[in-house]
Amino acid sequence: MSSDCGHLPGMETEAANPGPAKEARAPKPRVKPIDRSQTMFRVIDVEQLIEPDHPARAIWEFVGRLDLTRFYKKIQAVEGVPGRQAWDPRLLISIWVYAYSRGISSGRELSRRCEYEPAFQWLAALGCINYHTLCDFRSTYDAELPELFTQVLGVLSSEGLVNLERVMHDGTKIKASASKSSFARRERLKEHLKAAREQVEALKDWKAEETAGQKAARQRAVRERQTRVEQALKELDTLQEKHEDSEVRVSHTDPQARVMKQPNGGFAPSYNVQLSTEAAHQVIVGAGVTQNGNDWSSLVPAMAEVEKNCGAKPKQVVVDAGFTTRKNVMELSAQGVEMIGSLRDLNAGGQLERRGIAPEFHPKAFEYNAQEDSYRCPMGTVLKRISTRKKRSAQEHIYRADCRACEVCPFQRSCCGQEGEEPRSVYRTQEPKEMEDFIKRMRQDEAKEIYRQRAGVAEFTNAWIKEKLGVRQFRLRGLVKAGLEVIWACLTYNIQTYIRLIAQQQTLQRTANP
Ligand code: SF4
Structure with missing residues (x-):
């Protein structure tokens, strides 16, 4: 059989077109193997986790300048007595301040970050802080924290x-x-309280699949709910006293x-x-x-x-x-x-326009005569003082035009507005001295x-x-x-x-x- 046998016209032999065969023989690319089954130890130099000018260092130094005696006094773990050591308040304050500076306000999120984020790892020296510890620290020191704020102002001063x-x-x-749907009236709050009390009773049953920790968490959640609903009912009583005419509603999630x-x-x-x-x-x-x-x-x-x-x-x-x-x-x-x-010049605002008074008949178009204590309108009619009333700490004098003059005035509708049957009135507020000084200043x-x-x-x-x-x-x-x-x-x-x-x-x- 000749070498041409079996090849159709136009079909090239392997020798004539060696391209595909060459590609098949090309060496495979070498890449690093990914081995996730291995275990390794790493050496971490904690000081090197963050740069020398990192903000976490500055926060740590700043908090170190503050007097934290009142925070230390609340620590129950003391030398010579067995028990777990407490976290240093300087550390917890620094961690929370750094967390807020990064826009983190969740205790759980902060606890997670302490495990992997270099700045938190540096602050905690690779320690893992439980989120309960973090959250409790943030919300416990209601007397000490305002004092700390004052101290910080002292340093800045x-x-x-x-x-x-x-x-x-x-x-x-x-x-x-709290959500809008958590707001309820008295009857509904009483229903919530009844349900919460029933749940507290039900807690006495131990679920077989539950651990002691889970049970404690469940008990805490239910008791907190009951306390919040009880607070909501108290808050409702206080609010109802202030708003006797209407039925008030209070949130059972955050009563205040x-x-x-x-x-x-x-x-x-x-x-x-x-x-x-x-x-x-x-x-x-x-x-x-x-x-x-x-x-x-x-x-x-x-x-x-x-x-x-x-x-x-x-x-x-x-x-x-x-x-x-x-x-x-x-x-x-x-x-x-x-x-x-x-x-805010109330007379010049939208009130006059809503009453249908045209801008050319706003009070500033009326000329005040201090000697005669009267106003003169753009048509020359005199408005006399008819009464004075107390307006908070100021006095308001009321001036009114003669009804016969207004009745025949061609601008009556533009000047008196929609209530055109009444003659035109102008109000002059006599402010106390302090207010006059303020107006002059402004x-x-x-x-x-x-x-x-x-x-x-x-x-x-x-x-x-x-x-x-x-x-x-x-x-x-x-x-x-x-x-x-x-x-x-x-x-x-x-x-x-x-x-x-x-x-x-x-x-x-x-x-x-x-
Ligand atoms: S309505 Fe009376 S107050 Fe107003 S411009 Fe006419 S006359 Fe003067």
């Missing part, structure tokens, strides 16, 4: 970072650890939370967090949590808090329209605190310029706490514990400010002059 010439104050709503309006216009169970920030270095000098949906009632207590923390009241406080009330202006003025706020350019800086300081702090430190929703329940969470966040913020302004400056100086 000694470095010249606390200046009380001007303080910017603002409030922000932070969601509570209140439904508040959110910045997005919606409503959610929340607490109102009030922060005072000094303007020069943006250090938080006062922090508090309230159950009030409004802001204005928190300003005077907030200034008292600043005085408690720093030993003096601020000279000037800058706030937005939510805090600008006559009561606040007068009370702060009596305490020697100058207030910069928002001027008409000056200097005060307007200071007011413009408010958002950059006060709202910045609020946004930092929520967005960077991760406190968008409280993890702890109740007014006191929510307050503790805010203090942890403010401690973290102030220590971060210190590190940014002082520690980095010192590092730069050391680098420049070794």
